[in-house]
Amino acid sequence: MSQTRAYAAHAADQPMAPFNFERRQPRKDDVAIEILYCGVCHSDLHFARNDWGVTRFPIVPGHEIVGRVTAVGDEVSQFQAGDLVGVGCMVDSCRHCQPCRDGVEQFCLEGVTMTYGSDDRQDGSFTQGGYSDQIVVSEHFVLRMPEGIDLASAAPILCAGITTYSPLRHFGVKAGHRVGVIGMGGLGHMGVKLAKALGAEVTVFTRSSAKVEEARHHGADHVVVSTDDEQMTAVAETFDFMLDTVPVQHDLNPYLAALKYDGTHILVGLLEPIEPTVEAANLVTKRRVLTGSLIGGIAETQELLDFCAKHDIRCDIEMVDIQDIDTAFKRMEKGDVRYRFVIDMASLKA
Template identity: 50%
Template sequence: MTTVAAYAAPAAKAPLERTAIERRAVGEFDVLIGIEFVGICHSDIHQAREGWGEAIFPMVPGHEIAGVVAEVGPGVTRFRAGDRVGVGCMVDSCRACANCAAGLQQYCTGGGPVWTYNSIGKDGEPTYGGYSEKIVVDENFVVRIPDGLSLDVAAPLLCAGITTYSPLRHWNAGPGKKVAVVGLGGLGHMAVKIAHAMGAEVTVLSQSLRKKDDGLRLGADQYHATSDPKTFEELAGTFDIILNTVSASLDFAAYLSVLRTDGTMVNLGLPEEPVQIGLQSLFGHRRSMSSSGIGGIPETQEMLEFCAEHGAGAEIELIGAAEINEAYERVQASDVRYRFVIDTATI
């Protein structure tokens, strides 16, 4: 085992602090990664503050990991020392169920995936995430970061990128399709970039017009304020796909009204409290309400190649580890454009 420095939440809602954790020895099929950058995802905050229910503490968050391979086990065939790699939200799964066989490890039915942190690994030990110097991961859950992406802007793609790419691919975003993105934050700004790169017509639906210039610069064709009731009247029956990237309760009837017949609203954010949806909103135009969870390993690799080809890295604000707690507060206040990324050299 190896001792590495990390930042952890010692208890629910407690400030994160510098600590030391143990990483397992490199096994036959393991990859030891020297972490260089790790993104701060809103789900890190939900979990560190136990907003989604009981959690495991101490907790080392971080599932948007980019770094360089330092060592590989003797059975590893896909990577070697010096490779630029990433790790996302999962570090294992059953690998035997139909979903795992289809490359949909995020929907593993054989006990569920082993999450990168706040989970229990197959060895019975808690998993610790990327707010740390190094991590050891089975090669099957490591992806290659293309040379066309710098590691700092690639890190958020391991969650924000794949979480938006997967539903856009699944619901066939592309030329001739109209896509609305609810919220222009960490997820939303990547949804705009990716949908635009796919050739769709993209509209941002945000509470205000405060970020309109950014939205248009990132690839949106239109930008509307949802605080204006006329927005929903003007856009009624417009969109094929709505990607809801916010983790708050919405007036779902209003948003569903702007879908075309057979349109789908895909929810990516996960509010901490239950939400209510009137089924009347779905009748009449065969509209659908759905959701999507990250993406499997093959699709994550596909997404990275796509983003490299289209120059679609994340918009980031690079911070030192000592700024993590302040960054959490700023994320809660929507005061980031558009993803905080920790330089792990500062840990």
């Protein structure tokens, strides 16, 4: 076992605090990693606050991990000490069901083992995340950092990036397609950059006119203020895809009306019941599709990292020290970050 330093939530109503625990010694297929950077996701906040009612305390959040390999198990063939690597939202799956065989481990029929908050499939230990100085992960779930990628800004690509890239790739977005990106936060700004790099004509939908120039700065070809009925009427039946990154309840009907026939509306942010009700006529009369997507498989995430390195795509980040994580959580709740916080884990040594 290896003594690990971390920051953890000890109760839903308490601030994050230092926490020491033991990581397992590397198994034959394991990679041991010194963590250099860890992104801060809204899921981290939800787990720390037990918003979903499933948290077991103490919990060490963090599933956007970039680090350096320090040791490998005897059967590891793809990595060696010194390699720069990443770990995303998953650290294991059953590996034998159809989704796992198809490379979409996030849909494992037996349920994935999450980077934190899950029971390890082999020894039953509790997984703890990346707000720590080290982690041990099976080789299959470790990603290689491509040459030239900016390590700190690559951390959120392992969650925010793959969440938006996976549906764009799955549904075949390419040059000539018109894509609407709904929302301009951590997911939205990555969606714009990735859809543009795939060749699409991209329009950002935002409720705030203050974000028009911001959206254009990130590469949007057009911006529609969705609270302006005249602007929404002008784009009716013009889009092939809608990438909907909004994480709270919102009216889907105006955006469905903006899709062409056979258009596809993809939910990647909303996990709550859809309110207000979707008008079935918006689907039936134009053969439109309302669907959703969850992160991406390991091979697809590696593809994304390589794609981002090739096209110089970065997540816009603000670096923070681990000691300031509660302040970061509060700012994130207020939307006061452009667009993701990333923890410099060197601060943990202080």
